[in-house]
Amino acid sequence: MPDSDPEIVESPLSRTVSRDGITVCVHIFRLESERLWGLEVINDCGTSIVWDQMFNSDTAAFEAFARAVVTEGMATFLDDENDVPAGATLH
Template sequence: MDIEPNLIISSASQRIVEDGVPFKVDIYKLEGGDGWSLEVVTEDGTSIVWDDLFDDDRAAFQEAVITIRKEGAVAFATGESNVIPFGR
């Protein structure tokens, strides 16, 4: 039987508020994995996951903040603009 790898959650993961809109930024990787995954969860539970992995967890966090600011917090949270949220 194969043993499942542990999930490592970065200390860079945190809740942030941009323009009054709350977001949960989750940064994680599989133990022994080659990169950090980035997921931003909106207040209504919509999850946006980046396709690319990040070499550094701090770079992943910076990407989340930059993207939210570039798209606009409200547009990002409501799926407007070019953000395509996953269905629930």
């Protein structure tokens, strides 16, 4: 019997955020069998910005997103590979 794919748990803190004329989708998730949470932000062009760090809670992941907005602005989520939040990569 083939192995089944692990279930992904989406945090209730995942949401669409609009500010300064820029809208992004914030996805906070974990594998059902894991306790650490991942953070991904997708801009309106479909570009994904993924944090390299995993977080102990979904709240900590959302706080990392909010901190990036305050310190770097919403423009950090646009399609500029030289201007992504610290600790994140553009995909």
